[in-house]
Every structure is written in C-alpha cells, then in structure tokens.
Amino acid sequence: MNVDVLLGLQWGDEGKGKIVDSISDNYSLIARFQGGPNAGHTIKFDDIKHVLHTIPSGIFNKKIDNLIGNGVVIDPIIFADELKKLDDLNINYKSLYISRKAHLILPTHKHLDAASEIAKGKKKVGSTLKGIGPTYMDKTGRNGLRIGDIESNNFEKKFNELTKKHEHLLKEYYNYSIENPQEDKKNWLKAIKVLTKLNLVDSEYFVNDMINKNEFILAEGAQGTLLDIDFGSYPYVTSSNTISAGACTGLGISPNKINKVIGIFKAYCTRVGSGPFPTELNDETGLKMQKLGHEFGSTTGRSRRCGWLDLPALKYSILINGVTDLVITKIDVLNTFETIKVCTGYKYLNKTIDYLPYDSKIDDLDPIYEKFEGWVENINNLKDYSSLPKNLKKYINFLENELNVPIKVISIGPDRNETIYR
Numbered sequence: 001m002n003v004d005v006l007l008g009l010q011w012g013d014e015g016k017g018k019i020v021d022s023i024s025d026n027y028s029l030i031a032r033f034q035g036g037p038n039a040g041h042t043i044k045f046d047d048i049k050h051v052l053h054t055i056p057s058g059i060f061n062k063k064i065d066n067l068i069g070n071g072v073v074i075d076p077i078i079f080a081d082e083l084k085k086l087d088d089l090n091i092n093y094k095s096l097y098i099s100r101k102a103h104l105i106l107p108t109h110k111h112l113d114a115a116s117e118i119a120k121g122k123k124k125v126g127s128t129l130k131g132i133g134p135t136y137m138d139k140t141g142r143n144g145l146r147i148g149d150i151e152s153n154n155f156e157k158k159f160n161e162l163t164k165k166h167e168h169l170l171k172e173y174y175n176y177s178i179e180n181p182q183e184d185k186k187n188w189l190k191a192i193k194v195l196t197k198l199n200l201v202d203s204e205y206f207v208n209d210m211i212n213k214n215e216f217i218l219a220e221g222a223q224g225t226l227l228d229i230d231f232g233s234y235p236y237v238t239s240s241n242t243i244s245a246g247a248c249t250g251l252g253i254s255p256n257k258i259n260k261v262i263g264i265f266k267a268y269c270t271r272v273g274s275g276p277f278p279t280e281l282n283d284e285t286g287l288k289m290q291k292l293g294h295e296f297g298s299t300t301g302r303s304r305r306c307g308w309l310d311l312p313a314l315k316y317s318i319l320i321n322g323v324t325d326l327v328i329t330k331i332d333v334l335n336t337f338e339t340i341k342v343c344t345g346y347k348y349l350n351k352t353i354d355y356l357p358y359d360s361k362i363d364d365l366d367p368i369y370e371k372f373e374g375w376v377e378n379i380n381n382l383k384d385y386s387s388l389p390k391n392l393k394k395y396i397n398f399l400e401n402e403l404n405v406p407i408k409v410i411s412i413g414p415d416r417n418e419t420i421y422r
Contacts, residue, residue, distance in 0.1 A: 001259035002211045003251075005244045007221030009317035011233075011271040013295075013304060014264040015329035015411055017041025020057035020220050022416050023409075028215035029065045030058030031207065033250030034240040035222030036073035036105060036135070038128040042414075050089075054079050056220050059086065059093060066093075069203055069219075070101035071240065071250025073135040074147065075110075076191035083194060098195070099203030100148030106159070107184035108166035109134040115174035127273075136239035138162070150196055156189070204252025211257055219247040225263075225317040236275025244321040263323035263405075265314055267331040267395075270295050270304040278365040279307035279343045293333040308341040308369065311402055316356050318405055326403065329411040331392070332418075337374045340395065343367040344402070372398070380413040385422050 004027075008014040020041070024030055037053040052059065054074055056066040068074065086093055109131030116134070117127050127133060138144040145162060149155050163185070170176040178184065210217060221242055226232045228242045240246065244261045248254065268289055271277045280286065286306045289295065295304035317323070334340055345354040347366040357365075375389035382388060388396075388410075400407055410420040 001257060002214065003217045003219055003247070003253055003257045004260040004262060005219045005221065005247045005258060005321075006262040006264065007242060007244060007321065008224030009226075009263045009265040009314055009321070009323070010224045010269055010310075011226045011275075011277075012222075012224040013040075013270055013272065014224060014266050015042075015327075016220065016222070016264055017052060017057040018411065018414065018416060018419075019262075019264055019327050019329070019409065020218065021060060022419050024058040024061040024064055024218070026216065027058070027064060027218045029067055029207070029210055029217045030056040030061075030220055031067040031069050031203075031217060031251055032056045032072050032220050032222065033069045033247045034071040034242060035238065036130060036132045037075045037078040038130045038132045038238065039222035041220075041222070050085075053082060055082050055086075055093075055096065058218070058220075059096065060091065062092065062095075065095045065097060067097045067201075067203060067206065067251075068099060068102055069207075069251040070099040071246060072099070073103045073105050073132060073139075074098070074195075075105040075130065076195055077187055078130075080191040080194040094199075097199040097201045097203070097206060098147055099206075100146065100151075100200050101203065102147045103135055103139050104145045104147065104149075105131040105135045106145065106163060106166065107131075107181075107188050108163050108170070108178070109138070111170055111176065111178055112166055112174075115170055115176040118176075119174060133239045134166075147195065147200060150192060151200070159185075159189075207251050207253055211253070219251060219253075221246065225321060226313060231320055233275050236273070244323075260324045261322050262325045262327060262408075263318060263321055264327040264329060265317075266309075266329050267334055268293075268309050269307045269313075272302050272304050276365075277305055277307060278313070278346060279310045279367050280305050281307045285337075288337075289333060292336070293330055308343055308367070309399075310343045310367070311399075312343065312345060312354050313356055315354075315403060318403060323405055325409075326400075326405050326407045327409040327411065328396070328399070328407050331410060332378075332380055332412045334374065335378055336376060338376060340372045340374050341369040342372065342398070344370050370398075380418055382412060382420070385410070385420055388420070 041052045041057045058066050112134040113129050113131045223238045223242045227238045289306035345368040375391040377389050412418050
C-alpha cells in the first residue's frame with residue numbers, strides 16, 4: 001500500500017496545492033489523476049504566488065518526480081504557458097512525465113463548451129469554459145485524441161477529422177461560428193510541439209513499477225468531492241471522478257495499493273458558479289469571508305460564494321472517499337469572527353435530517369446551526385498546536401468528534417510555512 005490519495009472534500013478550492021507542496025518530501029512521485037486546466041492549485045513561498053492548472057503541485061520540489069496521469073485532460077496551449085512560467089523561474093521540469101493515455105483538449109472543445117453554456121441560458125452549470133466537459137464526452141464517446149497520438153504519423157489528420165466533426169456540431173446544433181479557426185489550429189499545433197519534447201510514458205507501467213520498487217506515491221486530486229460526476233451536486237458538477245476511486249482509474253493502480261486518503265476542507269465553505277449551496281451567506285458575513293479569504297477563482301477569476309461549514313456534506317464526502325486523515329485550511333480567515341457557526345443538520349420537507357438528500361431541490365434545505373465563540377486573535381505566526389487559542393482548539397475538537405477522523409494538519413495562512421502538523 002504505497003499510494004496515498006489527497007483530495008478536496010467540498011466544492012474545490014480547499015487549498016490542495018499548498019498541502020501537496022508542503023508534504024511532498026514524503027514521496028517519490030506526485031501524480032495528478034483527473035481534471036484538467038479547470039483546476040487552479042495555488043502555492044505561495046518566498047512571497048510569490050504560483051498557480052498550477054495541469055502540472056502536479058510537487059513540481060517545485062527538486063527531489064521528486066511528477067506525473068500527469070491518464071485521467072487528466074490537457075490543453076496544450078495552457079500547458080505550454082505553465083511551462084513558460086516555470087522557465088521564467090528557472091524551475092527544472094525534466095522530472096515531469098505525461099501519460100500517453102491522457103486526452104487532449106482541442107480548440108473546438110472550448111467552443112463547444114461555450115456554445116453549450118449559451119444554449120442552457122439560466123440553466124447553465126457554471127462551466128469554466130476550458131473545454132473540459134466536451135473533451136471527456138469525446139473520451140467516453142471513443143472519439144478523443146490522446147497524448148500518444150502525437151507520436152503517430154497521421155496525428156494532424158486525426159486532429160482535422162475531429163475538428164471537422166466539432167465544427168459540424170457547432171453549426172448545425174448550436175448555430176455557432178468560430179471567428180478564426182486557422183489561427184486556433186496554428187497556435188494549438190505550435191503548443192503540441194512543446195509537448196513532444198517532454199517525457200511521454202505508459203503511465204500505468206510507470207506508476208506500478210515505482211510501487212514495486214517500494215517508492216511512495218501521492219495521488220493528487222483536482223476540484224472537490226461535491227463536484228464529482230457521480231456523487232456531486234449533479235448536474236452542477238465537473239466531468240470526472242474527483243473521489244478517491246478516481247485515483248485508480250486515473251492512474252492505473254489497483255485499490256489494494258491505496259494506503260491513506262487525505263481529505264482537505266476549509267474551515268468554511270465556498271463555491272464557484274451555479275449549483276446548490278445550503279449554508280451560503282448572502283449578507284455582510286458572506287462578503288466578509290469573501291474579502292478576508294481572497295475568495296476569487298484562481299482559474300476563472302470569478303468571485304466565490306461563501307458560507308458556514310456544512311458537516312452533513314463533509315461527513316458524506318468522508319464516507320464515500322474512505323478518508324483516514326483530515327486537513328483543515330483557511331482557519332485564519334475566521335480570526336476576526338466573534339461568533340462562528342457550523343451546520344449540523346437540515347430542516348427538509350418538515351423533517352430534521354443529517355444527510356444530503358438525493359432530490360435536487362436542495363434549495364429547500366434549511367440549515368440547523370451550532371454556534372461557537374470565536375478566538376478573535378491573529379494565529380498566522382503560531383508554530384504548534386499547543387499555542388493555538390483555546391476557542392480554536394474547542395472548534396477543532398468538536399469537528400474531530402463529529403467527523404470521527406483525526407485532523408492531522410492545520411493550515412493557518414497561505415504560505416507553505418504557515419502550517420501546523422499534529
């Protein structure tokens with residue numbers, strides 16, 4: 001059991017990038033297993049903020065390898081731009097590997113994404129418009145282009161055929177025209193050349209070979225559990241399996257290779273885009289959270305909706321992921337709140353429940369809150385658990401007792417050093 005899985009337990013943006021970076025010394029390989037450039041993993045050190053969209057968050061650790069697994073979808077243009085930023089920082093990425101089975105996002109995938117959202121009108125799901133959904137649709141429809149296809153002699157022919165199919169769909173189904181398709185193609189193929197210079201591998205053999213050599217691997221998830229295509233707040237979800245089971249299909253490893261499942265959650269909740277959000281605060285408290293937490297999407301720039309921590313939703317995520325260790329982040333955002341609330345259940349259709357119902361009418365959920373006295377103290381410079389304020393410890397202890405999983409890591413600020421390990 002040489003593989004640990006690290007993933008988000010809410011609607012994404014939980015702080016996965018920082019935690020992966022801070023614990024990366026414990027592993028030989030960091031492997032992204034799903035999602036695409038709709039992810040935005042932020043790492044801050046030396047007063048510089050780095051945002052990664054496709055590249056694993058272990059890239060800044062010179063001692064380890066990084067893998068983009070088969071479950072990931074890759075936009076060559078965005079990816080080439082990420083590499084350029086690493087070049088500018090003199091970061092060596094020779095230890096970066098890409099699965100030949102990872103799928104490619106074409107320019108027309110992004111146009112299909114935009115056309116679909118326009119057609120949905122008020123029912124739009126809040127897509128990042130990065131072409132993620134249409135790419136996964138082509139994957140399941142057995143039409144997709146993969147990284148390994150780059151090495152074939154007829155790659156451009158395959159690209160042209162799939163592009164032509166997409167253009168037909170855009171015209172006939174959406175009445176949507178692409179302004180400059182030739183420019184799109186030119187830029188995309190230029191970025192493809194960048195990919196050809198990297199380490200392309202048969203990742204299932206690559207990962208399992210490391211396991212057989214008794215190396216330790218961290219599978220890095222993107223987005224969050226409540227955005228999972230099967231178990232999230234459907235249809236307001238992403239297009240991949242964001243849960244721990246997705247690490248098996250997204251990397252080619254068997255379930256019996258998984259050891260710890262590390263679940264990350266914020267001390268409050270946020271959500272970008274449309275979809276149900278039972279504890280959302282449409283008031284001054286929500287705006288205060290948004291401002292103090294700098295709650296704006298690192299990928300889209302959109303403001304995040306904010307609300308109190310939702311325990312039934314968190315327990316649900318812990319259940320389906322088999323979480324063994326918890327990490328709480330952004331607890332410092334609550335430093336100035338005199339009263340802190342936690343949702344412990346809901347009033348739903350004249351009943352009191354403590355679980356997430358199937359019915360999509362989650363707007364009918366009325367949260368039941370338990371109140372806690374805040375600590376009203378700056379905690380960003382504290383170095384160990386014993387020095388935390390008494391009221392913060394009470395909050396942590398309450399959460400551990402309710403969730404029945406130990407909180408092993410407490411993030412008290414955005415910098416990699418602002419982390420307390422228990």
